[in-house]
Structures are given as structure tokens and as C-alpha cells.
Amino acid sequence: MTGAGSARRLVIDRTVCAGHGRCYSLTPDLVGVDEAGYPIVLDEEIPDDLVDAADETVGSCPEGAIRVSPLD
Amino acid sequence: MPATALAAHERASCSGCDVDTFALTNPATYMASFDELAPQQAYQDLGKCPFTRPSGNKVLAKRADIVQFNRHPAVRANDGVHLPLGAREPLIPLMIDGDEQRIFRRLLDPLFSPTAMASLEPEVRALADKLIDEFIGLGETELLASFCEALPSTVFLALLGLPQEDRHVFLRFKDSVVRPEGTTREEQLAFSEREGERMRDYLSRVLDEREARADRGDDLIGGLLTADVDGRRLSRPEIQNIVYLLVIAGLDTVTASLSCIFGWLARNPGQRAALVADPTLVPSAVEELLRYESPVMYGSRYVTEDFSLGDWQFRAGDWVDVVWAAGNMDPDAFDDPLTVDLGRKKNAQIVFATGPHRCLGSNLARMELATAVDQFHRRIPEYWISEGQEALYFNVGVRVAYHLPVSFPKGGRS
Numbered sequence: 001m002t003g004a005g006s007a008r009r010l011v012i013d014r015t016v017c018a019g020h021g022r023c024y025s026l027t028p029d030l031v032g033v034d035e036a037g038y039p040i041v042l043d044e045e046i047p048d049d050l051v052d053a054a055d056e057t058v059g060s061c062p063e064g065a066i067r068v069s070p071l072d
Numbered sequence: 073m074p075a076t077a078l079a080a081h082e083r084a085s086c087s088g089c090d091v092d093t094f095a096l097t098n099p100a101t102y103m104a105s106f107d108e109l110a111p112q113q114a115y116q117d118l119g120k121c122p123f124t125r126p127s128g129n130k131v132l133a134k135r136a137d138i139v140q141f142n143r144h145p146a147v148r149a150n151d152g153v154h155l156p157l158g159a160r161e162p163l164i165p166l167m168i169d170g171d172e173q174r175i176f177r178r179l180l181d182p183l184f185s186p187t188a189m190a191s192l193e194p195e196v197r198a199l200a201d202k203l204i205d206e207f208i209g210l211g212e213t214e215l216l217a218s219f220c221e222a223l224p225s226t227v228f229l230a231l232l233g234l235p236q237e238d239r240h241v242f243l244r245f246k247d248s249v250v251r252p253e254g255t256t257r258e259e260q261l262a263f264s265e266r267e268g269e270r271m272r273d274y275l276s277r278v279l280d281e282r283e284a285r286a287d288r289g290d291d292l293i294g295g296l297l298t299a300d301v302d303g304r305r306l307s308r309p310e311i312q313n314i315v316y317l318l319v320i321a322g323l324d325t326v327t328a329s330l331s332c333i334f335g336w337l338a339r340n341p342g343q344r345a346a347l348v349a350d351p352t353l354v355p356s357a358v359e360e361l362l363r364y365e366s367p368v369m370y371g372s373r374y375v376t377e378d379f380s381l382g383d384w385q386f387r388a389g390d391w392v393d394v395v396w397a398a399g400n401m402d403p404d405a406f407d408d409p410l411t412v413d414l415g416r417k418k419n420a421q422i423v424f425a426t427g428p429h430r431c432l433g434s435n436l437a438r439m440e441l442a443t444a445v446d447q448f449h450r451r452i453p454e455y456w457i458s459e460g461q462e463a464l465y466f467n468v469g470v471r472v473a474y475h476l477p478v479s480f481p482k483g484g485r486s
Contacts, residue, residue, distance in 0.1 A: 016143055018430040021186055022420070025355070025438075036181040037435060059418025062426050063139060 007071040008046045010054060012039055017065040027057045031066075045071055111467055112364060112410055116401040122383045129391045130384065133398035135405035135422065137382055142394065142427030146377035146386070149429055156372075158249040158268025163317040164310060166429065173428060179301050180314070183292060186435045193443055196227055200447040204484070208451060211482035212458055216474060219448070220330035224440055228322035231436075232315065233291025234278065245271045246323045250469055271319070275312050292318070324470060325368055326437050330444055331473035332365035333358065335463045336412070337445075338456050338478055343414055348453040351446055357414035358441045363421035364412050366397030367471045371425055396422050397471075452484035 010030055012023070019038045024031040030050060032040040046054045046068070058066055119133035132138050141147060150167040162168050165176040182188070203222050207213035225243060229236050248267035252260040278293070288294040296311045306314075337344040347357050375390040386392070399422050401409045406419075424431035431437070455478050457463050464475035 018427055019181060020424065020430055021435055021438075025186070033186055035185060035187070036178065037185040037187075038181075056417055060420050062420045062422050062424075062430075063143075064420075 008051070008054070008068045009044055009071045010041050010046065010057070011067055011069045012041060013065045013067075016063045018063050020062050022060045022062065023057045023066050026060055027053045030054060030057070039066075111397070111471075112401055115366070115369075115395065115398040116403065116409060118395060118398040119402050125393070127391075129393050130386070131393045131395060132384075133395045133402070134382075135399035135402040135420075137384065138394050138396070138399045138422065139426045140381055141384075141386075141392070142373070142425070142429070144379060144381070146375055146379055146388075147392075147427075148374045148376055150372070151374045151391075156249075156264070157317075157320055158252075158264035158266075158271070159316075160265070160268065160272070161309070161313055164314050165432065166317055166321075169428070175302055176314075177428070177432070179299055180432055183295060184432055184435055186439075189435045189439045192227070192231070192436075193439055195230075196223070196440055196443045197447050199223060199226055200444050201451070204448065204451045208480075208484045209482060212477065212479040215334055215476040215478040216327075216331050216472075219444075220334065220473075220476065221327045223330065223444055224326035225323050227440060228318075228326075231292055232318060232322070233282075233289050233293040234319075238274075241274065242319055242323055246320045249320060250324050251466070268316070271316060272312060275315055279308065279312060279315075321431075321433055322436075325431075325433075326440050328367040328470045328472035329362065329365070329437065329441055331476050332367050332465075332471060333361045333441065333445060334448070334455075334478070335457075335465070335473040335476055336361055336365060338463070338476075340412070341454075341456065343412065344449075345453075347414055347445075348449045351449065353414055354442050354446050355438075356416060356419065358438065358445060359419050359421060360412060360414050360416045362423045362441075363400045363406070363416075363419060365471060366400050366421075366423050368423055368425075368431075369397040369467070369469075369471055370395040371429070394425075396425060450485070452480045455480040 010023075012031075017038060019036070021033065021037055021039070023039050024033045027050065030042055030046065030053070032042050034040055054068055058068055115133070118131065123131045123133070125131060132141055148169045150162055150169075152162055152167075155162060155167065157163065159167065165173050165180060168176070200219075200223055203219050207218050213219070221243065225239055226236060229239060229242065234242070245267055249264040252264040252267075254260040254263050279297075282288065282293060282297060288297045293311075293315060296306055296314060299306055337347070347353050371394050373392045373394055375386045375388060375392060377388050379386050399405065403409055406416075406421075424434040424437070458477040458479040461475075461477040463473045463477070466472050466474045
């Protein structure tokens with residue numbers, strides 16, 4: 001769980017994303033999809049109840065192209 | 073040379089490692105393990121040290137190496153000369169690279185997007201039902217032909233807009249070029265080239281008919297005939313080339329994957345029952361069985377410039393066998409990789425390849441596999457390999473259960 005001051009967001013490295021689609025399949029509330037099948041991060045901040053799901057998504061990317069980063 | 077099947081005596085040529093840690097201490101066992109039911113242990117062993125085959129091909133088997141290597145700009149899918157699959161020109165987009173490849177992927181990716189594929193799900197489910205209707209009363213079936221092959225090939229011919237009544241022509245063609253006849257490499261290349269020529273002629277006639285029609289059709293071929301690529305129309309040879317590749321890709325790999333998935337589930341009743349009881353596990357189960365079975369075991373890559381990566385020194389002109397199946401068994405990337413966990417978390421498996429050549433049809437494949445498993449289990453929750461018979465696997469090129477005799481209570485779930 002995150003509290004005040006530890007807000008997190010998902011960040012995608014476009015240079016290595018290959019459009020596998022694991023992120024938006026696993027966490028559609030956090031990541032959307034464009035018409036070619038590439039991800040779009042939907043929310044600036046990961047809600048507390050989706051922190052574990054975001055972690056699962058990060059660990060499921062075949063390219064290691066998505067990470068959780070502090071919201072600054 | 074492009075990748076050919078790995079044989080045990082090649083593995084034995086590895087000298088830079090502690091042989092005691094290898095299953096290699098018993099070469100007979102090692103060789104057999106590639107041919108039998110479960111090659112997974114053999115794939116895991118492949119990653120234990122950097123390994124170059126006598127042919128000079130380097131073998132990448134660690135997941136992290138594979139991912140880094142595939143995104144390197146000096147790594148190409150092909151040298152432009154050695155073309156597998158009966159191709160006469162490099163196949164688009166699989167055998168082209170760089171900006172040209174990116175332009176074609178921008179055109180093709182949306183045609184296979186998750187949204188576009190999700191809209192096909194009801195049709196796939198209805199087709200699965202229809203196929204199941206044909207054998208559910210018998211209490212047994214040869215599942216490879218009756219379901220694993222029939223489902224994806226019917227779906228794909230409809231998606232492309234090719235005639236269903238010629239399904240046998242396409243199936244014969246893809247079998248010929250994926251698993252060519254012949255005992256030498258030259259014989260196999262000649263065989264697949266001949267078969268490829270027949271398919272090129274066939275597609276040429278199909279495209280003639282299409283172009284003569286006023287309405288180009290709303291299927292994939294119609295889409296290619298009217299597509300805009302960087303401000304121009306696709307040429308006739310380009311369209312023919314793309315469709316040629318799609319026929320192979322769409323007809324072989326989902327069939328192989330379905331056969332591997334159902335073959336495993338038929339042999340593991342406890343985990344199958346858990347999956348039947350909780351269908352929300354289907355997506356993660358499909359992902360896990362794709363990781364464990366790795367139906368598309370490896371790909372070839374060609375190096376255009378010297379570079380180093382971890383323990384590896386690559387040289388311009390190197391051929392590299394990138395073994396997805398070994399990456400999927402890598403203990404540094406997966407907890408307890410030899411164990412199937414249908415609810416596995418953080419499953420970053422790489423059976424659809426990594427980097428710019430990530431499988432174009434991965435969204436279609438995942439939708440078809442999940443829908444097929446879910447619908448099959450709704451109708452036939454209990455099934456097993458028929459008594460006195462066994463599932464037989466072919467483990468060269470693409471892993472497939474080519475003989476999959478399955479039995480179940482007549483009528484399935486009443």
C-alpha cells in the first residue's frame with residue numbers, strides 16, 4: 001500500500017515496448033491501448049488498491065519496458 | 073546458416089563449462105529428452121553456459137540475453153540470402169528489418185490489434201462449439217485434426233478472405249514449408265521452394281479475381297488491396313508476399329499451441345479440474361502453458377556488425393539461434409521454471425519472440441487459445457489420452473502433438 005508522499009505511476013519505455021499487450025490485458029484500469037495495439041498509461045497515479053496489480057504488470061512485460069516510478 | 077534442429081552430439085561439443093552440472097553426463101538421455109514428451113529440462117540445461125554450435129551458430133538461451141540481443145540495431149532477421157519457408161524474396165514483415173520493417177508493422181499491427189481480435193471472439197466460440205458438436209457424441213476424437221487444426225485454420229481463412237473449401241491446400245502448403253520433406257538441407261530447401269511456388273501461383277489467381285471485383289471486400293486481403301503505406305498503395309508482389317507469410321503463420325502455430333495445451337491438460341487431470349472449476353484462470357493458464365510448452369522453440373537472427381553483450385562477442389556475419397523455449401525455462405527469470413503453475417504471476421514468457429519481430433498475430437493467438445480452452449471445458453470438462461495410446465510430439469521447428477487421441481464421457485457434460 002502507498003500512503004501520502006509515496007505516490008507512484010507507471011512509466012513505459014517506448015524505445016523498447018514491442019506491443020506484446022500484457023500490460024493492458026492485466027491492468028486495463030491502469031493502461032489503455034491505441035489502435036495499433038500499443039499501450040497508453042491512463043492514470044497519473046496508481047490507486048492504492050491497484051498497487052499489487054501494477055507490480056504484477058511490471059513483472060509480466062517480456063521486454064521489461066514498463067516500471068513503477070515515483071510521481072514527481 | 074539459419075537455425076536447424078539441435079542434436080545431442082552438438083551440445084556435447086561445449087567445452088567451457090562444468091559438465092557435471094549437465095544432464096549431458098548422459099548424452100543418450102539428453103538426446104532423447106528433445107524428442108520425447110518433455111523437452112523442458114533439456115531447454116533449461118541449454119542456458120547453463122554460452123554455447124556455439126559446430127556450424128558456428130551461437131545459441132542464446134538466457135532470457136535476459138535474448139531480450140537484449142533482439143533489440144540491438146545490428147541484429148537482423150535474415151541475411152537476405154538464406155530464406156526459409158520456401159520464400160523467394162524476404163517475407164514481409166518477418167524477414168525484413170529497420171525502417172522498412174517498421175513501416176509494414178505500422179500497417180499490419182492495427183489489423184491484428186487486441187480490439188480487432190476481441191471482436192472475433194464470438195465467432196471463434198461459435199466455431200469451437202460447432203466442431204465439438206461433431207465429435208462429442210463419440211466419446212473420443214483425434215483432437216489434432218478435429219479441433220486443434222480445424223479451429224484456427226477456419227478462423228484464419230475467414231479473416232484473410234481465402235476460400236474455406238481449399239483449406240486442405242493451405243494446410244498441405246504450410247506443412248510442406250514448415251516441416252519440409254528430404255534428408256539433406258538442400259533437398260528440404262528445394263522441396264519447400266517447389267511447394268512455395270505452387271502457393272505463389274495460387275495466390276496470384278486469388279488476387280487476380282479480387283482485383284477484377286468492384287468491391288475489394290472487408291477482409292484482410294481487401295484491406296491490403298486498399299491500404300496506404302507511406303502515401304502509396306502496396307504493390308502486387310508485396311501483397312502476395314504478405315499473404316504467403318500470413319498463411320503459414322496463421323495456420324501452423326495456433327494449431328501447434330492448441331495441441332500442446334490440450335495434450336498437457338489431458339495428462340494432468342488435477343490441474344485441469346482446478347481450471348475447469350475456475351475459468352477466470354484461463355488467461356494465466358494459457359500464458360503458463362505457452363511458457364512451459366514453448367511451441368515455437370527458436371528463431372534465427374543474423375548479425376551485421378561486431379558487438380558484445382554480457383559474455384558474448386558477436387561478429388558481423390554471425391548466425392544466432394535464439395531459443396525462446398530455453399529463455400522460458402531460465403531459472404534466473406522464472407521461479408521454479410520446470411513446474412507448471414496455471415496461476416503463475418509475473419509470467420514474462422517470450423514464446424511470441426521479443427523485439428521488433430514480436431509475433432504479429434500474438435493478440436489473435438491469445439484470444440483463440442483462451443476461447444478454445446474455455447469453450448472446450450464448458451462442453452467437455454473431463455478428458456484424457458485414450459487408453460492404450462499416447463500423445464506423440466514432433467519437436468523440430470515447431471513443437472506439435474501430431475497424434476493426440478483424446479477420450480471423454482460420451483456427450484461430455486450432460
